């Protein structure tokens with residue numbers, strides 16, 4: 001017989017609620033292979049698990065990689081989002097923490113050096129406002145009663161009172177509001193209790209508050225901080241029929257309109273007793289990875305969203321076997337080869353195989369000498385990928401750039417999670 005929530009030990013509830021939180025992609029470990037925190041020899045995910053007992057990794061504003069306790073306050077929910085294992089109609093094991101319990105767990109883990117912060121989300125219990133009050137209360141206890149100075153990321157609920165979201169931002173380093181699905185029609189179909197306008201309204205208000213708080217702190221040293229690490233969001237990939245091109249355009253609009261620090265992509269995973277409106281199979285994890293790469297192209301490599309979309313196939317999807325930068329370069333070979341000794345930074349950033357660090361090193365090195373192919377090889381990780389697209393003092397690719405089988409030549413034999 002299922003155990004009543006009140007009979008569960010703290011440990012049992014932690015197992016349930018840390019495992020339930022793994023579907024939330026809003027921290028950096030989500031880009032890696034997901035590991036079940038209930039797995040491992042001792043049921044704790046094993047050594048090195050990115051999610052064992054709810055520990056995930058995120059990047060702090062200063063660029064450090066930090067470990068977070070990633071957990072839900074509860075996986076009870078009054079909403080019925082089709083893609084979510086915690087939805088009202090799911091018959092998953094349920095559990096619930098009080099805000100005090102999560103605050104105590106955080107402090108205990110923190111004192112033992114297991115974590116440096118907390119990522120807290122929740123299913124919706126009673127009402128959006130009631131749930132948001134509980135999330136805020138947990139952050140309040142940590143900050144005001146325990147004087148906790150570690151990192152706090154709070155998932156906020158767009159349907160909650162704006163005053164509560166404001167309070168969340170006063171305690172948290174980062175807040176996030178999930179847009180959930182790339183299209184409004186997908187949201188209406190798969191998350192009938194949610195409203196795209198309400199979600200975007202909450203993102204817009206949070207953006208304004210972040211800007212206001214920054215302004216005030218410039219003028220008044222002791223003005224309160226508001227989500228100093230900004231806001232982020234998450235989109236589920238593969239639950240509806242949105243193409244990668246749709247997702248890229250949506251992400252770009254979100255970055256532009258709401259000043260987001262990150263858009264996280266979470267490959268939809270089929271859940272037990274899934275609703276019939278969902279696909280039976282999860283999309284390949286590589287699709288999620290290609291979307292993260294396209295996100296980087298827009299944020300760090302100067303690609304416009306429609307240029308990333310040009311790298312997609314006739315269905316609007318990015319190729320899985322090669323990265324989107326290479327796919328774009330193969331389609332627009334007329335832009336190559338570029339001269340490593342004369343090309344602008346923007347042109348060099350388009351060369352497959354050259355990352356931002358390598359481009360920085362090339363620009364620096366060519367101030368002192370004219371570069372040969374060997375010099376470039378020393379500054380990059382994959383000269384084979386670079387050669388067809390680059391001219392150096394002693395290298396010109398001649399017909400290599402135009403070869404019909406260039407794609408086959410450059411397709412990795414065994415895909416690795418490379419970053420350009």
Ligand code: SF4
Nearest residue numbers: 077079081084087123
């Ligand atoms: S609101 Fe939707 S996505 Fe969030 S926990 Fe409830 S059912 Fe899941």
